[in-house]
Amino acid sequence: MTTLIVGGGWSGLAAAVRLLEQGESIHLVESAKQLGGRARNVVWNAQTIDNGQHLFIGAYERTLKLLQDLGADESRLFQRLPLNITIHHPNFGDLKLADTPHLPWPLSLAIKTWQLNGFAVFVQIFRLIFNARSQKKSDDISVKAWLEQQKQSRRLIEQLWEPLCLATMNTPLSEASANLFAHVLLETFRQRDYADFLIPQVPLGDTLPAYAERYIQQQGGQISLKTRIKSLVIHNNKVTAALTDNGQTIEADNIIIATGPHTSQQLLGKYWGAKDASSHPIVTVYLQCASDIHLRSPMLGLSGTTSQWIFDRGDGLLAVVISGPGSHLKLTNEQLIEHVVNELLDTNIVQPSEFIRGYVIREKRATFRSTVGVCSDRPTTCSPVDGLYLAGDIINNLYPATLEGAVINGEKAAELIMKINTVS
Template structure:
């Protein structure tokens, strides 16, 4: 029998849930308060230039199997550019390429690692020992990762130039604040698990185009109604069930099943206060911590970088992406600073000055034409030790309400992969309650192939 399913939020979690539930004979409607899809993975039009730019460059890895599946089904996977080599640069301008070779996992990165100019032989031996021990720890253990690193005899340089460099980008958090569980996931599942796990996918178009019109056309061909610019003001609950969605327009929308795919602070604002108080499932969300990301957008009068991207060590910037000539005589570069708490209290001009100065030292020659700083204060939740105790599963205590979002319990940190997984899990839950058991979540990558 046809059921009505209302999904709130057209970020990747909501889009993935809609895609997974489409074409199954149900009426799926997706409500999004903004006039665009993609949520945090989105673009905006820069008023100064009229150019569409990403609020922040997003990348994914080969180990993101659900995101890859989502993009394949949506027909947008050709808009991802795989980068098999990462370039690590020290402040003296020296670069070491890092990427898999022909050896099987976990040895596929050994050669790059041994050649890295920025680590001493002693550090490399310590790190290799640390990686081996990390592989042998339980995937569930979650003590403070920095304590674990020190117990396993990692030097400050190994922490700064290896462990910290990778973690701050992958988890948007400093090693001193993360738990072992998600650090292990990054190194063991992401880098060591499979030869293709560490291949980085960089979109070749702005995120607004990647998760934009083609994706929406595909969804509407499969019968999904996407209502942009239609925000939900409140979720009304009666007798332990959602009775309706109160829209900002004043309209009341009813459905058989509801999926909330909005950030956790927004969900708390949509639910009646007494419901939040009654269930720790919701009230625990108040204890989730957040971490900011800053992106600095720079336009030069000529190409300043020869490489498509670099990962900076011992620097203010962490990733630098060269996006090429975006307008005649304008060469666009984006510098990303994750866990950017050090910028708190600084003006945009000051942040830009520091980053541009560093860029001029590392990539001399160009004249800076324009710049722009974007900070997302609640970019992701912090993967602090024990964070999964606060992350709820997708089935909520409200009978006909499921919850999706990168912050729900997915086994993944706050990433596009985590968001898509959460959408698939919520869709699995709704279908299961209707009596249809379907496995939508894709298997993880493991050495030798894709396994469960």
């Protein structure tokens, strides 16, 4: 039996690998000229960069396990660092979260937070984390309402929770789901290694996309790039084929739709189970500075500014991430580069003579909106049509729009197909 997988992002790749492991036949089609979806390689200034800077955390167990199964060496692909972040704000002192290996977790995090930021900040942070479990089981409200309910200070809301909410959910505090954010907090701080940062040392396209592509080819799977699916063929509530935009018919026993929410909604029409497939953008501004320039740490946080997170990619290349909607979207690329550079100059992160050139990547539909009630609005893996399965990060799981969520959903679709094939 053949499974057609529509979409060569991380979810589609995860589904393809897991099906091939069980001896299933797969055909993966991708509309772009390369695999990777919204986490793929881009060439700029004679160097390979990411289509938007990403950060992994140790809690991404399924993604790391998939890479391991494909023969990847984590230490070659990622720099794993213990929790240690500094977030700057123009109106407050730097806020720091760090761990120490000399004490058991989470006592080590609690004591270090107290030492670095004072007792009042320590109490507020750990009160929110402690109460996250009860919020996760309560009626959903906005993250902003939850933070106010928990008596979080203006400083912590602006300097810690807002940048974390935007980084993990790409949704502003006023509309983001408190239940989903609570789960993110619980997972991130559940154990020491879950809170680790895994910063890519190679372009993301050289991680899962490259390893999965090689495995698919080795196992006899078929990959068709620059192939766009226009519609599905459904007879008697059973999917039988897909039609490409150039008139080709691709027959299959099962089809997994592993595209972004917007494309999935267009393909599935009345079979789409979500009420809302709207999305928020993420902008990454790459700044090439003098090659000997380095940040104080591989990642720095900024709050109260347009710039939110800055990553040191080595050789003077900085990646500045701006998540969610905002006035920055109205700026031209040149204006945005100038604006971001000025913010880094104001905080003494770079000096005027060090900046050489900049490049802007705008992912307009970067992630689905993780709004209040989103947990009950997301589609499930099984569609109403026999043989038709849904993947991609928007499909219902406990994560917001992350690469981990995409991998989980791709593997789940594969598991359901194998289960049905075993029964039949």
